Amino acid sequence: MSDIVEESVTHKVPVEDFATDWDHTDPQWVNDPYPIWEDLRERCPVAHTDRYGGGWFPTTHEMVSSIANDTEHFTSRMVVVVHNKYPPNFIPAPIGGAPPITSDPPFHAIARRVILPAFAPGPVNALEPQIRALCNKHLDQMVGHEFVDGGTDYAQYIPPGVIATMLGFPSEDEEIFRDIVHLVLDLIDLPSEVRGPLFEPMSEYFTKQIDDHIENPRDDLTSYLLNVEVGGKKLDRQHVAGTMVLVLVAGIDTTWSAIGSAIWHLARHPDDLARLVNEPDLLPVAVEEFLRFYAPVTMARLVAEDHEFFGCPMKKDDWVLLGFPAANRDPKAFENADRFIIDRAANRHAAFGLGIHRCVGSNLARLELRVAIEEFIKRFPKFELADSEGVTWAPGQVRGPRHLPLRILS
Amino acid sequence: MKVRIDPEICQGQGRCFSIAPGIFDFDDLGNGVVIGDGTLTSDSIEQARLAQLNCPEHAIFIEE
Ligand code: HEM
Numbered sequence: 001m002s003d004i005v006e007e008s009v010t011h012k013v014p015v016e017d018f019a020t021d022w023d024h025t026d027p028q029w030v031n032d033p034y035p036i037w038e039d040l041r042e043r044c045p046v047a048h049t050d051r052y053g054g055g056w057f058p059t060t061h062e063m064v065s066s067i068a069n070d071t072e073h074f075t076s077r078m079v080v081v082v083h084n085k086y087p088p089n090f091i092p093a094p095i096g097g098a099p100p101i102t103s104d105p106p107f108h109a110i111a112r113r114v115i116l117p118a119f120a121p122g123p124v125n126a127l128e129p130q131i132r133a134l135c136n137k138h139l140d141q142m143v144g145h146e147f148v149d150g151g152t153d154y155a156q157y158i159p160p161g162v163i164a165t166m167l168g169f170p171s172e173d174e175e176i177f178r179d180i181v182h183l184v185l186d187l188i189d190l191p192s193e194v195r196g197p198l199f200e201p202m203s204e205y206f207t208k209q210i211d212d213h214i215e216n217p218r219d220d221l222t223s224y225l226l227n228v229e230v231g232g233k234k235l236d237r238q239h240v241a242g243t244m245v246l247v248l249v250a251g252i253d254t255t256w257s258a259i260g261s262a263i264w265h266l267a268r269h270p271d272d273l274a275r276l277v278n279e280p281d282l283l284p285v286a287v288e289e290f291l292r293f294y295a296p297v298t299m300a301r302l303v304a305e306d307h308e309f310f311g312c313p314m315k316k317d318d319w320v321l322l323g324f325p326a327a328n329r330d331p332k333a334f335e336n337a338d339r340f341i342i343d344r345a346a347n348r349h350a351a352f353g354l355g356i357h358r359c360v361g362s363n364l365a366r367l368e369l370r371v372a373i374e375e376f377i378k379r380f381p382k383f384e385l386a387d388s389e390g391v392t393w394a395p396g397q398v399r400g401p402r403h404l405p406l407r408i409l410s
Numbered sequence: 411m412k413v414r415i416d417p418e419i420c421q422g423q424g425r426c427f428s429i430a431p432g433i434f435d436f437d438d439l440g441n442g443v444v445i446g447d448g449t450l451t452s453d454s455i456e457q458a459r460l461a462q463l464n465c466p467e468h469a470i471f472i473e474e
Pocket residue numbers: 068076079100101102112163246247250251252254255258295296297298299300324350351352353354356357358359360361362364365366
């Protein structure tokens with residue numbers, strides 16, 4: 001896959017002014033977006049671009065919240081910015097290709113209700129021993145090495161294992177899951193003729209899993225989705241497949257990025273690391289600050305109809321990049337917004353979104369994040385960055401370290 | 411003093427029942443609910459306030 005991709009990556013013009021030409025795949029943004037957002041927030045709170053067919057990027061908490069709560073003027077039909085807003089076989093609003101994240105009211109509530117019980121605290125908390133065991137399996141392999149990679153040796157393995165169990169997919173297919181995530185979330189800048197065909201193996205994989213579950217139903221989310229009835233009718237197969245893709249994509253890269261960012265922070269802040277090692281009870285509070293400060297997920301909307309937004313003339317089908325991470329750094333919404341405060345008591349962060357699309361998986365994400373950090377620092381109470389140049393960041397709308405070279409200190 | 415959650419506003423962010431499990435609980439869908447009639451004691455009021463300050467949706471109300 002990577003050959004085709006490398007050949008066709010458009011050599012694009014570097015951004016000079018993010019206010020009039022933003023691009024979230026520009027290396028400057030990928031490596032360190034925070035100064036860019038801060039500058040925009042002060043200078044021009046809604047940035048614009050002609051790239052990707054045109055779009056806006058509002059940077060304040062107030063704006064992000066008002067868009068997330070306005071499903072009339074902003075549709076979720078597509079939530080990842082790509083070049084083609086009407087891909088072949090697209091499924092129109094209010095259902096969209098991956099319900100409920102691509103759905104608008106009133107259908108959204110139906111699709112969301114279907115999956116909520118599976119992610120409620122009860123069933124999710126039951127997964128804790130499995131998550132802990134998974135973390136330790138990978139930590140066992142890292143022990144004894146002075147140099148490890150917090151991303152490729154650890155963070156990347158935790159969420160796929162959990163999601164494979166939930167969906168009832170073979171855990172040895174992890175590599176396939178990461179390829180799927182990479183395709184949906186990272187390879188967004190490909191021309192659509194190149195991007196389109198890359199989806200075929202993914203559809204085939206899901207078709208195979210669904211067929212297998214129809215033949216051999218079992219106690220997992222896939223069988224549940226295939227059998228659940230809404231208003232006396234089963235969900236259609238396309239809906240089931242869309243929701244499965246959603247759970248896979250939304251559940252893997254996001255949490256992997258959050259775990260990676262937390263470890264990245266601790267590697268560079270020995271005082272915070274020591275505090276967590278000595279006060280493990282602080283971890284749930286610290287997790288919320290990791291989520292605020294390094295919020296991994298930026299979403300998107302399409303403008304549903306022409307209207308004016310905070311003075312900006314928005315046109316139907318313009319993109320809106322919905323920066324929950326930028327909202328989390330807005331000084332109007334958070335005291336000392338630009339400081340990481342490990343025991344921040346009041347923390348209304350928006351890392352999981354706001355309004356009706358608020359992350360369904362947040363209980364699971366918090367659990368994975370807490371357990372993954374807890375086990376990591378239990379095993380390695382002292383570590384530092386081995387090579388800050390070697391840290392690489394995922395491009396696009398989910399931000400987290402991919403390579404995270406660490407030196408374990410004794 | 412009493413605490414209540416507005417179910418129209420709550421999106422099940424889950425902060426309330428993690429912070430103050432004695433005051434809040436969750437339903438089958440993971441949305442926040444108040445335990446009992448929500449009457450706060452001088453001991454529980456601070457916990458309820460803390461939960462309120464952490465609810466991203468501003469769905470928690472404390473009333474005289
Ligand atoms: C730290 C990890 C995570 C973060 C930061 C995160 C963030 C988000 C955000 C910001 C949204 C809102 C989307 C929007 O407004 O368009 C969302 C939605 C969603 N997330 Fe997560 N997520 C995480 C982990 C997970 C996990 C582990 C799962 C499931 C296994 C999951 C499943 C979902 C689903 C199904 C939705 C769609 C909800 C809807 O449209 O009603 N997420 N997530």
